[in-house]
Amino acid sequence: MIAALEDLHPAPLWEHFAALAAIPRPPGQEQRAMEYVKKLADERFLPWREDAFGNVVVYVEGSPGPVVAVQAHLDMVCEKNPDVDHNFWTDPINVDRDGDVVFAQGTTLGADNGIGAAACLALMTVSGIEHPALELVFTVQEETGLHGAIAFDPDLMDAEMLINLDSEDPDELIVGCAGGVTIDIGLQVAREDPPEGWEACELSVSGLRGGHSGIEIHRKRANALKLLVGSLREAQAVGHDLRVCSISGGGAHNVIPRDAAARLLVPAAGFAGLQGAVEGTARMLTSGWADAEPALHLALEQKGEPAPALDDGSAGTLLDLLDELPHGIIKMSSKFPDKVETSANLAHVSTGDDEVHILTSVRSPVDKQLQAVRTSIENLAKRMGAHPEPQDGYPGWDPDPDAELLAVAKRKYEEVYGKPASVQVIHAGLECGALVAKRPGMQAISFGPHITGAHSPKEQVRAWTVEATWKLLVGILAELIS
Numbered sequence: 215m216i217a218a219l220e221d222l223h224p225a226p227l228w229e230h231f232a233a234l235a236a237i238p239r240p241p242g243q244e245q246r247a248m249e250y251v252k253k254l255a256d257e258r259f260l261p262w263r264e265d266a267f268g269n270v271v272v273y274v275e276g277s278p279g280p281v282v283a284v285q286a287h288l289d290m291v292c293e294k295n296p297d298v299d300h301n302f303w304t305d306p307i308n309v310d311r312d313g314d315v316v317f318a319q320g321t322t323l324g325a326d327n328g329i330g331a332a333a334c335l336a337l338m339t340v341s342g343i344e345h346p347a348l349e350l351v352f353t354v355q356e357e358t359g360l361h362g363a364i365a366f367d368p369d370l371m372d373a374e375m376l377i378n379l380d381s382e383d384p385d386e387l388i389v390g391c392a393g394g395v396t397i398d399i400g401l402q403v404a405r406e407d408p409p410e411g412w413e414a415c416e417l418s419v420s421g422l423r424g425g426h427s428g429i430e431i432h433r434k435r436a437n438a439l440k441l442l443v444g445s446l447r448e449a450q451a452v453g454h455d456l457r458v459c460s461i462s463g464g465g466a467h468n469v470i471p472r473d474a475a476a477r478l479l480v481p482a483a484g485f486a487g488l489q490g491a492v493e494g495t496a497r498m499l500t501s502g503w504a505d506a507e508p509a510l511h512l513a514l515e516q517k518g519e520p521a522p523a524l525d526d527g528s529a530g531t532l533l534d535l536l537d538e539l540p541h542g543i544i545k546m547s548s549k550f551p552d553k554v555e556t557s558a559n560l561a562h563v564s565t566g567d568d569e570v571h572i573l574t575s576v577r578s579p580v581d582k583q584l585q586a587v588r589t590s591i592e593n594l595a596k597r598m599g600a601h602p603e604p605q606d607g608y609p610g611w612d613p614d615p616d617a618e619l620l621a622v623a624k625r626k627y628e629e630v631y632g633k634p635a636s637v638q639v640i641h642a643g644l645e646c647g648a649l650v651a652k653r654p655g656m657q658a659i660s661f662g663p664h665i666t667g668a669h670s671p672k673e674q675v676r677a678w679t680v681e682a683t684w685k686l687l688v689g690i691l692a693e694l695i696s
Contacts, residue, residue, distance in 0.1 A: 215228070215229055215232050216232040216235065216236075216309050218309055218310050218311035218316070219231070219232055219309065219311065219316065222316075222677050222680070222681075223681050224336065224340075224681060224684050226335075226336045226339055226340050227329075227332045227333055227335075227336040227680065227684055228332070228680075230331070230332035230335040230336060230339075231325075231328050231329060231332040232309070233250060234247055234250070234288075234324065234328045234331060234332060235306060235307040235309050235323075235324060235328065236306040236307075237250060237306070238301075238302055238303050238304055238305065238306070239288055239289050239290055239324070240289060240290070240292045240302050240303060241289040241290075241354075241355045241356070241357045241358040241361075242289070242354070242355055242358070243289075243303060244268065244288040244289050244354045244355070245268070247288045247331075248264075248268065248270055248288060248352065248354070251270055251272065251288075251335065251352050252270065254335060254338055254339060255272045255338060258338060258339065260272050260273060260274055260338060261273045263370050265365070265366060265367035265370055266365075266367065267354065267355075267361070267362055267365035267366070267367075268354045268355075268362065269351070269352065269353045269354055269362050269363075269365070269366050269367070269370070270351075270352045271283075271349050271350065271351050271352070271370045271371060272334075272338060272349075272350040272352070273347075273348070273349055273350075274337065274338065274345075274347070274348040274349075274350065275347055276345045276346040276347040276348055276695075277344065277345065277346055277695045277696070278346065278695065278696040279346030279347070279694045279695045279696045280346055280373075280374040280375050280694060281346065281347045281348075281349060281372050281373045281374055281375075282345070282346055282347070282348055282349070282373060282374070282375045282376075282377060282691060282694060283348075283349040283350075283351050283371055283373035283375070283376045283377070283649075284333070284334050284337060284348060284349075284350055284351070284377045284379065284687070284691075285330075285334070285350075285351035285352075285353065285376060285377070285378050285379065285380075285645065285649065286327045286330030286331040286333070286334050286351075286352065286353075286378070286379045286380060287327045287330075287331070287352070287353045287354065287355075287356035287357070287362065287363075287380065287645065288327075288331055288352055288353070288354055289354055289355055289356055289357050289358075290322060290324035290326065290327070290328060290357065291322050291326065291357050291466060291468075291469065291668070291669045292321075292322060293321065293322045293424070293465060293469065293472075293669060293670055293671055294320055294321040294322070294671055295320045295321075295671045296420065296473065297320075298319075298320035298321060298671070300320065300321050302321075307321060307322075307323060307324055308320075308321070309323065311677075314676055314677045314678055315674050315675075315676060315677070316674060316675050316676075316677055317672075317673065317674040317675075318671070318673065320671055321671055322668075322669065322670065322671060322673045323673040323674060323675065324673075325663070325665050325668075325673060325674070325675040326380070326382065326665055326668045326669070326673065327356065327379065327380045329379070329662065329663055329665070329675060329680055329683070330378075330379030330380050330662060331352060331379075333379055333683070333684060333687060334350045334351075334352065334379070335350075336684070337350060337687075338350060343688050343691070343692075344688075344691065344692040344695060345688070345691035345692065345694075345695070346691065346694050346695055346696075348691075349370075349371055349372070349373050351366075351370075351371065351649075353366065353645060356380075356645060357466060357468065357669075358466065358467070359394075359396060359467065359605065359608065360608040360643055360645055360647075360648050362645075363608075363645035363647075363648035363649055364608055364648045366648065366649060366652060368652040368653055371649075371652075371653065373653070373656060374656060374657065375618075375619045375656065375657045375658070375694070376646060376649060376650065376656055376657065376658040376659070377619075377658075377659055377660075377661075377687065377690065378644060378645060378646045378649075378658065378659070378660035379660070379661070379662050379683070379687070380644060380645065380660060380662060381640065381644075381660045381661050381662035382429060382662055382663070382664070382665035382666075382668055383662075383664065384631070384661070384662070384663055384664050384676075384679045384682060384683065385635075385636050386635065386636045386637070386638045386640075386661070387620065387623055387624065387627060387635045387636070387637050387638070387659055387660075387661050388638055388639065388640045388644070388646075388659065388660035388661065389611075389613040389614065389615070389617075389620060389637055389638070389639065389658075389659060389660075390579060390610070390611050390612055390613035390639035390640070391579065391610060391611045391639060391640045391641075391642060391643060391644040391646060391647055391660075392428065392555075392577040392578055392579045392610055392639075392640070392641050392642065392643055393577070393578065393579060393581065393584055393607075393608055393609045393610030393643065393647060394428075394575055394576060394577040394578075394584070394607070394608055394643045395575065395576055395584065395588050395604055395605075395607040395608075396467040396561075396573060396574070396575040396604070396605045396607075397573070397574050397575070397576070397588065397591055397592065397595075397602050397603065397604050397605070398571060398572075398573055398602070398603045398604075398605055399535070399571070399572040399573075399574065399591075399595045399600050399601070399602045399603075400569055400570070400571055400572075400600060400601045400602075400603070401528075401531065401532060401535065401569065401570045401571075401572065401595075401598070401599070401600040401601075402568060402569055402599070402600075403524050403525075403528035403529075403532065403565075403568060403569060403570055404524070404525045404527070404528050404568070405522040405523060405524060405525065405528075405567070405568075406522060406523060406524075406525045407522055408457070408479050408520035408521065408522065408523060409457075409479070409481075411481060411482055412457070412479045412480060412481055412482065412520055413479070413480060413481075413482050413485065413516060413520060414459070414477065414478070414479060414516070414517060414518040414519055414520045414521065415477075415478050415479075415480055415485060415488075415514055415515060415516050415517055416475050416476065416477055416478065416514070416515055416517040416518070417442065417445060417446065417475065417476045417478060417492065417512075417513075417514050418442075418473070418474070418475040418476075418511075418512070418513055418514075418515075419438040419441045419442045419445070419463070419473065419474045419475070419510070419511070419512055420438070420472070420473045420511045420513075421472075421473075421507070421509035421510050421511040422435065422436050422437075422438050422441075422470075422471070422472040422473070422507050422509070422510060423435050423436075423470075423472065423506075423507060423509075423667075423670065423672065424438075424469060424470045424471065424472035424669070424670045425469070425470050425667065425668065425669055425670050425672075426468060426469070426470075426642060426668045426669040426670075427467075427468045427469060427470050427557070427559035427561065427575065427577075427669075428468060428557075428577055428640070428641045428642025428643060429640070429641065429642050429668060430470065430668075431470070431542060431543060431554055431557045431559065431577075431641065432543060432552075432554050432641075433506070434506060434542065434543075435470055435506055435507065436503050436506065436507045436510065437470060437471050437541050437542075437559075437560055438463050438464070438471040438472055438473050438474035439461075439463045439464055439471050439474045439536060439560055439563055440536075440541055440560065441474070441499060441510075441512070442461065442463065442474040442475070442476055443461075443533055443536045443537050444537075445492065445495050445499075445512060446458070446476060446533060447533065447537065448491070448495050449488060449491050449492065449495070452491060454480070454484060454487065454488045454491055455480065455481055455484055456478050456479065456480050456484075456488065457478060457479040457480075457523035457524070457529070458476060458477075458478060458523060458524050458529040458532070458533070459476075459477040459478060459479060459521055459522070459523045459524065459565075460476065460477045460565035461474070461475075461476045461477075461532065461536070461563050461565055461570070462474065462475055462476075462563055462564055462565060463475060463562070463563055464560070464561050464562035464563060464573070465561070465562055466561065466562070466669070467559070467561045467562070467573055467574075467575040468559070468561070468575065468642075468643075468669060469559075469561060469669045469670070470559060470561075471560070471561065471562070472670065474563070477517075477518070477521075478523075479520055479521075479523050485516065488514060489514050492512060492513070492514040495512060496511075496512035496513070499512055500512075531598050531599065531600075532570055534598060535572065535594070535595065535598050535600060536560070536563065536572070538594055539558075539560050539572070539574055539591065539594065540558040540560075540587070540590075540591070541558055541559060541560040541574075542557060542558070543556075543557050544556040544557055544558060544583075544587060545578075545583065547639075550638060550639055553638065553639060553641065554577075554641045555578060555579065555580060555583065555641075556576070556577065556578035556580065556583045556584070556587060557576070557577050557578075557641065558574060558575065558576050558577075558587060558591070559574065559575045559576075559577075560572075560574050561573045561574055561575055572600075574591060576588050576591070577641055577642075577643065578610070579610040579611075579612075579639060580610075581610070584610075588604065592604070608643050608647060608648055609647045609648060609651045610647050611644060611646045611647035611650055611658065613639060614657065615637070617657040617658075617659075618657065619657040619658070619659050619690075619694075620637070620657070620659055622690055622693050622694060623635070623659050623661070623686070623690055624637070625693070626686055626689040626690050626693060627661075627686060629689065630682055630685045630686045630689060631682065631686075640660070644660055646658045646660055661683065661686065662683055663675055663676060663679035663680045663682070663683045664676040664679040
């Protein structure tokens, strides 16, 4: 057990979370974590089955009642601060705690969805819990587009009800979610040799909050790629001569970019003037974003050796495309106040020798809106000579306000928290959408502890809400017994 977690409750859940934190589990590399699941099942003589994609279901006998699936994903988002030396493929997460707040030192914590997975493991190992027959569903590759849930073999599951433990606001019971699609845009580029007397430099944006592009898109946090492109445009507009060698930034499709950089060539005599212009732009940005992005940093520094730059046509097209691609809220919901209905996230850019790749994602529970924004992005890319390739589509999840599972959850929620639950939909994609689509008519609900800063190094979880989530889970299961 990690020392920082030793006195937290329920102890078995935190012990399993500590074990998972010690196992590297980036998306697609969940094998060791899944071996931990299988080992626990084998030690308790619990049968389990695995599908062709690597998802595993552990079967636990119970009292008469509906068969209930309790589900979580094993992978985690791998984000770290630039100054942190951490290899997510080999190193354990450095878990720490300050009072009730559990966090990691400079990296994502993996509470999303490690707490949910640990709760499933605790259901396997804690004796005396009253429950109907359980199917404990451990999925993989959720964070890269719900791949595990989309590929899940429905023959592994007989559940009539599904409890997903991947929500992050304890004030809410989630009954619906957005669907989404990721689009990979490839733009062919041409290069030219650096002019004589020009030098290399780098314009960078850093220090942004980032976060989950579904859960935190409404917070209007800055997108590092958008700020970078805007700063380049500003420099060009006031007459500074520069050549773009590369643009890079962002990470996963569901993460708002926190950092971005452009490698540039500038005339040696023009560097000081450009640096002064950047400093002026930096002052405007830090003032304009002072409340939302207090650590925003824009800087220009001499860096590296001159290298071939994009020709004017390629650079212009790239900046135009990044400038016009949508980011942020597109439409708010008319059914659920203060909830985003449709959004887009300009997520990632990488530059190769002859091609730039741009990753952008769209979310909406309304398929018509989702397809309309997707089509708009694809048409924009094609108009600029780029090649859009849709990836990672996943279905939304329609609310069922009359479901028995929801009624039970609302009653138990009020007992645990002493107040009525807020029944909501979530703008993030949840595996419920993919799993319910495979078993039409299966009732579903999602809830979880208080996790903030998900998908960023600021991720943290409130320990008391983990205990409350556990009480809610076991309370619901006990009440479902016939």
